[in-house]
Amino acid sequence: MNAMRRAWESDLSYSFRHSPITVLAAFMVIVLFAGAILAPLIAPYSPFDPATLNLMNGFTPPMTPNTFTGETFWLGTDDQGRDMFSAILYGMRISLFVGFAAVLLALVLGVVAGLVAGYAGGWVDTIIMRIADVQLTFPSILVAMLIFGIAKGLTPPDMRDQMAIWVLIVSIGLSDWVQFARVVRGATLVERNREYVQAARLIGRSRSAIMFRHVLPNVTSPVLVIATIGLALAIIAEATLSFLGVGAPPTQPSLGTLIRIGQGYLFSGEWWILFFPAVTLLVLALSVNLLGDWLREALNPRLR
């Protein structure tokens, strides 16, 4: 009870409550996340079960009964007769899963690399940060495509569709670790000269104990901010890759795949096939980004 009150009165909660845009963004994030997670319960159709698909339902406009079957779909259907609403819910699942997993991978890699580079210094630091610099000279989507291509070449053809999601995660994660590494390294450089670190060295604690038990807890707030904004970027990166046709396979379409399918019909009048997945992606990325922005300001001691 007491802890809950303290949390409510904390600076973080205060700045949250006094920023209507942040509250709205958080609301949207919760709604979209809930929709994605609960998709099997909410979705009126199972869009990827070929048994339930009826090609006659193809190209049904939103909220309009289908001329052949008389069925009505909230957001219409695509060329295969799949319910767009259900497809979006399931697509978001894929997008969010890839986004979260990719950010987690980038976070773990980046935090460890940044901690080691910052704490060890010297040539270890030089090597890690030069690799990071080189990687930064390529656009991260290009890096992701490169890794995606290599990984695809390495996986056996019959496994490709199954592995596609994991390959996506690895390629986006590997292309995003640099920003985590840079921020963590910078924070580590500050923390390692603090006297509490010297006190720990004095009693003979090992390097890894100092890095992970002492320094790590003190560099987490910038990591949290980057992870949030990174999530939005990863979702967009996934959508971009899938849109380009190198991402999620049509059997497991993500928001990006849906947009790719939809863009073919935009000029023939079936606008909804593109429009609804695109708007969902926009709202999702924007809301997560706004949350990240708020977090950055709320956690920045200089702005408080």
Place this chain on the structure above:
Amino acid sequence: MTALVRIAGLVRRFDVSKPWLNRLIERAPRQILTAVADVSLEIPERGVYALVGESGSGKSTIGKIAVGLLAPSEGAVEIGGVDLHRERDPARRTETRAHIQMIFQDPYASLNPRWRVRDIIEEPVRARGDRSEGLAERLLEQVGLSARDADKFPHEFSGGQRQRICVARALASEPRFIVCDEPTSALDVSVQAQVLNLMKDLQERLGLTYLFISHDLSVVRYMADRIGVLYLGRLVEEAPRDALFETPRHPYTRMLLEAAPRIDAFGREVDPPKGEIPDPINPPTGCAYHPRCPFADERCKRERPAMRDAGASRAACHAVEEGRL
């Protein structure tokens, strides 16, 4: 009395050159800063030895070498006969390390903000794998805090209370020797008095040996029994407390005592000391203090004075040696 801490011929150099590419392009030579130059001193068991000096005197560097945070470039530091930088027997190293502790200047930076006070205080003991039940509570009460404070985080305490927690942490491994690096210079006067009294009480009660580093002569006068005065990395004078304050030998010590603000000196018109501390990368030849010294002559510019006994004191000064002073 036997010496617990023996520092002999200690030298520490830092490479402060620019990166090699810059050196190559600008044709700049390597730059070496000698922070500590040939310092030798002994601290008896249960003694309080103070190092005083202004910025760049090397006093903090000596402290860090003494506890093993920095390696010496030359010379040795022995604590209870063990040199941490040369000892190869891991058991003796661990044992000696447990005997050494340090209290730092900034009470806000020396406690990990994400750790509970209990974990902070007990870390030295737990890191050894020893049991630590009730240790934090006992130590907190010993330094004048409450046992209930063990579950709080550092930000819930004031500067003085944090420094007490630092003292408690330093005591946890039951050390014999504690290096105190400006432990009260970040504190207010009324709080400084609390911490100094506490440190002095503990020293007497637990038989601790202190190396006390400070720029504040009045604090040193309160704490130390023997005082070494550093200038540009060299010991220029060393004396028992009363001798240093009553009959300072070295001109630099005299200047420090004269220049320190005095509380009974209303409207005192002092002739302020001349000059500032020179660049430690290119120290003056001969006696490093000669450009500012009112007693300097040709010999002082040429020849570096050696440390010589003068009564209960030691001083490195040609003028003192020649009886000109």
Place this chain on the structure above:
Amino acid sequence: MTETPILSLRNLVVEIPTRRDVLRPVDRVSFQIARGEVLGVVGESGAGKSMTGTAVIGLIDPPGHIAGGRVELDGQRIDNLPAEKMRRIRGKRIGMVFQDPLTSLNPLIRIGDQLTETILAHLDVSEAEARRRAVAALEEVGIPAAARRIDSYPHEFSGGMRQRVVIALALAAEPDLVIADEPTTALDVSVQAQIIALLKRLCRERGTAVMLITHDMGVIAEAADRVAVMYAGRLAEIGPVAEVIAHPQHPYTRGLMAATPMATPPGERLNQIPGAMPRLDAIPAGCAFHPRCPVAEAGCRVGDPPRVEECGGRAACWVVAREAGLVRA
């Protein structure tokens, strides 16, 4: 004293509204500084001494603001001046010296140009004359080879030399008042003595009044004519420096003096005041010092102690005022 004081604070209150309550870092502070006088303002961190100086020059960071009382410079009220007018008073009539000389000097501009600019902005002289004065000002603060070094950048100077430049800058427009906030705290002992001597000499020569803010009683003893002791945003004691230091009246000043290692004979224990300065959001009712005070009585917990300008004493303390017969028991 019939002469108008250079600086006069009357019941100055500074407030900082926060979302939980309103903090008062300066609470009804009154004092005067006469022409050519050095007033030391001493206190521990959180005493409100720097905030008082910041209030005088009108540079309190929002949302903090002056919430009551008045500040008069040579008889003219300045706390309610518009920002533009206040800007002209700073630099021209009030000079400033801060703890870190680097914050007062622009690192990208040669010190000569900074000085000339200040002189031109506030005095009606030609550019050549301003430069001549800048060299003279640097010579006066003891910069060797001033004519040559005037074209150096701040980073080419040592800490002590930079603080000399800041003093030259503060005095360049011949102000009536200099506010020096911990001017020697970042400096070594030997350089500190030089800077104090310099500040004292220049201000005496020109008849400039100084508000010297510091935590160091030793600096106050060396440099000030009178001293104001602050505690928790309030004035605890004010009086001539020799009297306050030799015979402090307020229990806080007494405790502070007894806690100073300088004032304690070697071998004796330092007197310690229990506890610490209260945080701004937890200032005790009544006399702010009562929880730490060895002579506090029941009344101290309730009523604000009589302020010095009301009872005519030196210390804002119930016990002292009653013993001196200034208030009825």
